[in-house]
Amino acid sequence: MRARDGERARGRRVLRAARLGPRDVLHVGSAGLRSRPVRVVLSALGIAIGIATMVAVVGISSSSKAQLMRELDALGTNMLVASPGEAMFSGEKVTLPRDAAGRAGRVDGVESVGATGDLKKRSVRRSEKIPKDETGGISVRASTEGLLKVLRGRMARGSWFNTANSRYPSVVLGHVAAKRLGIVAAGQQVWLDDRYFTVIGILDPLPLAPDVERSALAGWDASKKYLGFDGHPTSVYERSTDATVNSVRKLLAASIDPENPRNVQVTDPSAALQAKAATEGAFSTLLLGLGGIALLVGGVGVANTMIISVLERRYEIGLRRSLGATRGQIRVQFVTESLMLSGLGGAAGVALGAAATAAYALSGDLPWVVPPWAMAGGFAATLAIGTVAGLYPAVRASRLSPTLALHAV
Structure with a gap:
């Protein structure tokens, strides 16, 4: 019986399917x-x-x-812009103090400050033969010498303002403004208001300051002398340390206009890029x-x-x-x-x-x-x-x- 069972067992092993x-x-x-x-x-x-x-x-x-x-790493997220807000009750036009840039520079943590002032009644054209209404969407602004450092901008052509040339009829064109005017090199001239200004430089693109890209910038002193600038800045740019940017944001409006801090609007130009990235x-x-x-x-x-x-x-x-x-x-x-x-x-x-x-x-x-x-x-x-x-x-x-x-x- 055992031998027969062994034969059956061996038979079952023989008939078992092979594994793959x-x-x-x-x-x-x-x-x-x-x-x-x-x-x-x-x-x-x-x-x-x-x-x-x-x-x-x-x-x-x-x-x-x-x-x-x-781009955010290169441009930084520690820049703030102060601009005139809206009056609470009077409805009057709000202006920043003439020394707003200096006041902003005294805030703890601020490393550099620059400012621009709008010259809305002025226009820039390629020559005096072009009608005054054809501005090409280019605005004219007064600029301080420290603006380029605050924006971390670079010159594509020519040079930026210094103590000497900012007093004379000279302009620096934003990247977009130069394209619209057809200016490709420093040394060319543009018709600004009622006289020719010499282009001393053209800026590289400025993602954090699109308004500057579309502007013809004149020196602060030259704007007062030749363009009737009243000296009130419309945008104050400040660059602070990364650790103090939040505290600067809280103090900036009150430092620029202690009596009416609500008349100063503080914005973060890098917020748009951060939101886009998010x-x-x-x-x-x-x-x-x-x-x-x-x-x-x-x-x-x-x-x-x-x-x-x-x-x-x-x-x-x-x-x-x-x-x-x-x-x-x-x-x-x-x-x-x-x-x-x-x-x-x-x-x-x-x-x-x-x-x-x-x-x-x-x-x-x-x-x-x-x-x-x-x-x-x-x-x-x-x-x-x-x-x-x-x-x-x-x-x-x-x-x-x-x-x-x-x-x-």
């Missing part, structure tokens, strides 16, 4: 892909487009945000949704491809089942094939998305930033979709009767 190793699983899973390359490419393309869209959207948004943060990815949500839809469509394409593959390979499935392959092994084969198909599309999509981000960053002179989580998450999403897309075809393949599958051929 990882190499065997990859071999049988890739067999269907190798035999139908065109279908594989077309199916993987849907996955690739969805992943490429999602990675590119995240990458472009991150690159733009990195550029904004780089909301940079808001619009990207819609594009990410579109990329997700494309990814789902690609997943449906993978599922359709796998179902057709099962129908076309019934003979192969029946033959493998008749040779001893279990239902579990058939399921593993087709799930593996689906994963490999989706993984191929995912890898291609990540590469395409990163390349698209690099092209965008290169064209706009932006830093190339693709968050690792975006690439890893995109690829993981393709594997998850590949698993889901391959489950039904795999189960259907495993339930095929070997006899019926071979008989149908």
